[in-house]
Amino acid sequence: METVCWAPFYMKRSLLKFLALSIAFPLGLALANPDFNGRWRLDTARSSALDGWTAMDLILKVDGSKVAIEHDMRWRSTRVLETNLVDTKKRVQVADFFRIEQRHMAVYPPKKSSSSVEARWLDGKQTLRVETTVPVEVSQGDAKIRLYFEYRLGVGGDTLTVIELHSTRNNPLVYRFRKLADDDTSRP
Amino acid sequence: MKRLFGFSFIIIVAVFPILDAAKPPPAKNAWTMRFDGDWTVAGGLPEKAMLVSLQGLTNRDAARLYIIHPEDFQWEITEPLYDFYKRKHGIAFTEIETANEALSLFKSSAKGYVVWDASEGASLNVAFTIAGLEDGIVVTEALIPLVEAHGLKPIDDLRGRYNGMSHAEIYEDAIERYWHRCSRDKVMLMGGHRGRVMMPAMADWGIRERMFFHELSADPEEADELELNRQLLEDLDVGATVFGWHPYGKDTEEQSTMLLSMYGHKMEGLHNLPNLSYNCQFEFTPGFRFTNNHSVAKDAVLEAEDKIYMTFVQSDSIGIGVWTKPGRGKLPFAWQVTMNWTKFSPAALEYFHESATPNDYFIGGLSGPGYMYPNNIPEDRFPILMDEAKELMAVLDERVMEIMDNSAADGNVGNAELFEETVDRYYEAFPDVLGFINGYGPARTRDLRDTRPMISYDYYIDPKRPREEVTADLNELIALNRNLPYFLAVHVRESNDVNSLVTVVENLEGPVEVVPLDKFLKLAASAKTYKTRYRQADDPVHFKGY
Numbered sequence: 046m047e048t049v050c051w052a053p054f055y056m057k058r059s060l061l062k063f064l065a066l067s068i069a070f071p072l073g074l075a076l077a078n079p080d081f082n083g084r085w086r087l088d089t090a091r092s093s094a095l096d097g098w099t100a101m102d103l104i105l106k107v108d109g110s111k112v113a114i115e116h117d118m119r120w121r122s123t124r125v126l127e128t129n130l131v132d133t134k135k136r137v138q139v140a141d142f143f144r145i146e147q148r149h150m151a152v153y154p155p156k157k158s159s160s161s162v163e164a165r166w167l168d169g170k171q172t173l174r175v176e177t178t179v180p181v182e183v184s185q186g187d188a189k190i191r192l193y194f195e196y197r198l199g200v201g202g203d204t205l206t207v208i209e210l211h212s213t214r215n216n217p218l219v220y221r222f223r224k225l226a227d228d229d230t231s232r233p
Numbered sequence: 234m235k236r237l238f239g240f241s242f243i244i245i246v247a248v249f250p251i252l253d254a255a256k257p258p259p260a261k262n263a264w265t266m267r268f269d270g271d272w273t274v275a276g277g278l279p280e281k282a283m284l285v286s287l288q289g290l291t292n293r294d295a296a297r298l299y300i301i302h303p304e305d306f307q308w309e310i311t312e313p314l315y316d317f318y319k320r321k322h323g324i325a326f327t328e329i330e331t332a333n334e335a336l337s338l339f340k341s342s343a344k345g346y347v348v349w350d351a352s353e354g355a356s357l358n359v360a361f362t363i364a365g366l367e368d369g370i371v372v373t374e375a376l377i378p379l380v381e382a383h384g385l386k387p388i389d390d391l392r393g394r395y396n397g398m399s400h401a402e403i404y405e406d407a408i409e410r411y412w413h414r415c416s417r418d419k420v421m422l423m424g425g426h427r428g429r430v431m432m433p434a435m436a437d438w439g440i441r442e443r444m445f446f447h448e449l450s451a452d453p454e455e456a457d458e459l460e461l462n463r464q465l466l467e468d469l470d471v472g473a474t475v476f477g478w479h480p481y482g483k484d485t486e487e488q489s490t491m492l493l494s495m496y497g498h499k500m501e502g503l504h505n506l507p508n509l510s511y512n513c514q515f516e517f518t519p520g521f522r523f524t525n526n527h528s529v530a531k532d533a534v535l536e537a538e539d540k541i542y543m544t545f546v547q548s549d550s551i552g553i554g555v556w557t558k559p560g561r562g563k564l565p566f567a568w569q570v571t572m573n574w575t576k577f578s579p580a581a582l583e584y585f586h587e588s589a590t591p592n593d594y595f596i597g598g599l600s601g602p603g604y605m606y607p608n609n610i611p612e613d614r615f616p617i618l619m620d621e622a623k624e625l626m627a628v629l630d631e632r633v634m635e636i637m638d639n640s641a642a643d644g645n646v647g648n649a650e651l652f653e654e655t656v657d658r659y660y661e662a663f664p665d666v667l668g669f670i671n672g673y674g675p676a677r678t679r680d681l682r683d684t685r686p687m688i689s690y691d692y693y694i695d696p697k698r699p700r701e702e703v704t705a706d707l708n709e710l711i712a713l714n715r716n717l718p719y720f721l722a723v724h725v726r727e728s729n730d731v732n733s734l735v736t737v738v739e740n741l742e743g744p745v746e747v748v749p750l751d752k753f754l755k756l757a758a759s760a761k762t763y764k765t766r767y768r769q770a771d772d773p774v775h776f777k778g779y
Contacts, residue, residue, distance in 0.1 A: 184691055
């Protein structure tokens with residue numbers, strides 16, 4: 046049995062994003078860096094420990110200047126699908142920007158938010174940089190975390206390393222992924 | 234003054250039943266057996282099930298048989314408690330080596346045997362129920378020659394009776410046959426491990442007390458089982474206790490505890506908690522009285538400084554995990570006491586008390602006089618249950634109540650919040666506590682009324698989380714809660730070890746002070762830097778309820 050955590054809030058959000066992505070990424074469009082595209086599975090043994098999640102995949106879809114970063118998260122029987130749609134040409138507003146929360150911390154996403162997100166290709170399009178600031182609720186009220194991500198494609202194109210920095214955390218979070226075959230439809 | 238009178242009255246009411254009900258002291262000679270860790274159905278379970286059923290019978294009228302489990306058993310205290318009985322109660326134990334020897338000694342406690350079907354796990358629960366009612370021991374086919382060699386006769390034989398039947402059908406049949414004869418103030422939810430491994434170490438208690446055994450699901454998706462489960466809960470006496478634990482893989486702890494809380498019943502786990510049939514026969518040793526390690530006077534007024542005040546609480550029942558791990562005493566720790574053990578297992582509580590270091594502080598819980606989810610307790614039952622909790626807390630010299638309602642949570646993440654009306658009820662029911670702690674995983678229910686804060690955990694330490702990440706998490710919380718003083722309550726999951734937490738604390742940033750929970754609450758009462766919050770209607774929920 047699959048259940049979706051925090052439904053219907055996440056469910057509605059996911060559905061809307063899915064519809065938006067279907068329009069934004071029709072098949073056959075030229076891809077900016079096709080090596081990024083595909084489903085990437087977290088190598089938990091070589092990554093920063095997830096907290097309150099048991100497994101995750103990233104699904105990346107690059108179309109021109111637009112990059113969809115989909116998170117397929119699992120916690121026991123719970124599944125969460127969340128996508129951040131960024132643009133490497135211009136700063137965009139992203140509703141309810143998803144971050145891989147450390148869920149045993151009392152740091153909560155607001156019920157509705159909008160974050161200004163900047164994305165850029167670096168290193169000859171081998172690295173995607175994403176920056177934003179997200180609001181959070183903590184025990185003393187509202188706070189903000191500035192987030193910095195680099196999605197680095199490995200030599201050979203079958204590994205991906207995501208480095209995540211928080212303005213409030215001195216240790217980087219490093220997530221290492223390996224690419225799944227195109228016909229591998231398994232979920233984490 | 235009124236409060237003082239009320240408090241004194243509670244102490245008198247609470248202590249008297251224990252002193253007054255002085256039973257003849259348990260016999261000074263008893264027997265013990267050492268179990269290994271093999272609980273597989275194909276291996277060690279059948280003999281162990283037979284022995285715990287024999288234990289339940291032979292311990293009915295006297296404390297005779299005590300089981301010692303290996304160090305890696307979930308309840309790690311059986312060996313230390315065995316030493317305690319020898320040392321403090323002067324019990325001379327004789328060790329029994331074999332099941333054959335146990336039968337030779339105790340067969341007169343049994344009128345016969347009940348055969349369960351190893352191919353149908355639920356038949357073991359039915360056999361336990363029959364064993365309690367008919368004074369039998371439970372055996373598999375392979376054990377029949379052994380018990381017959383001791384002159385025991387068959388009482389019932391479940392082989393084949395339940396072939397092809399669902400659990401709902403099996404328990405419907407058992408309810409029809411036996412429920413009307415079973416105890417109505419207690420029921421045994423003998424769930425927990427299922428399938429290849431079963432661990433019914435609590436069955437001695439259920440048999441001694443003639444309880445109905447079952448493993449019915451509380452999951453609405455198993456509607457037929459849920460209906461029967463509800464029937465049992467409805468039939469129980471008001472304020473009854475559900476012993477045991479929910480069946481793994483059939484429902485969740487959250488569903489099971491929510492359901493019984495809706496009927497105002499109390500949960501007392503786990504399914505593998507051993508020796509209650511022995512432990513229940515002991516009182517506290519003469520002259521013993523609980524004196525908690527209070528670090529502040531009850532009426533003290535403290536002023537918080539510009540610091541990060543941090544406190545650690547362990548709440549997974551004091552008999553599991555951290556207590557016996559090295560390092561205890563190096564940090565101030567609050568321990569949620571299973572308060573009902575004053576009735577069922579006073580020696581265990583006395584053992585914890587005598588082995589406490591000055592840094593160990595006991596608190597009441599969980600949510601009331603047993604494990605319950607307070608958002609779901611019927612309004613008319615709430616004050617009665619909390620009066621019971623207050624009595625127990627008075628006996629145990631406890632001044633803090635720990636609350637947990639995971640009915641909308643997803644394990645140790647998600648929604649563990651209290652509705653405002655639930656918070657109101659706690660403040661009304663506990664005028665004399667120093668304050669309340671809420672949550673299991675992190676939560677955000679917070680309040681301060683007069684001098685009593687209600688603080689939720691800002692962090693839950695997963696025992697498997699690398700310590701450098703725990704340190705980073707805590708430092709991030711400190712960075713996000715910049716308004717000093719910051720009150721950082723941390724829940725320590727059962728199997729963490731304290732030594733590793735010492736290292737974590739040494740690597741925290743800022744003016745951090747780890748303080749005992751009572752001092753923490755006093756300080757939190759002086760500077761409300763935390764936001765009042767209750768469960769909101771649109772907070773995410775994992776399980777929508779019944």
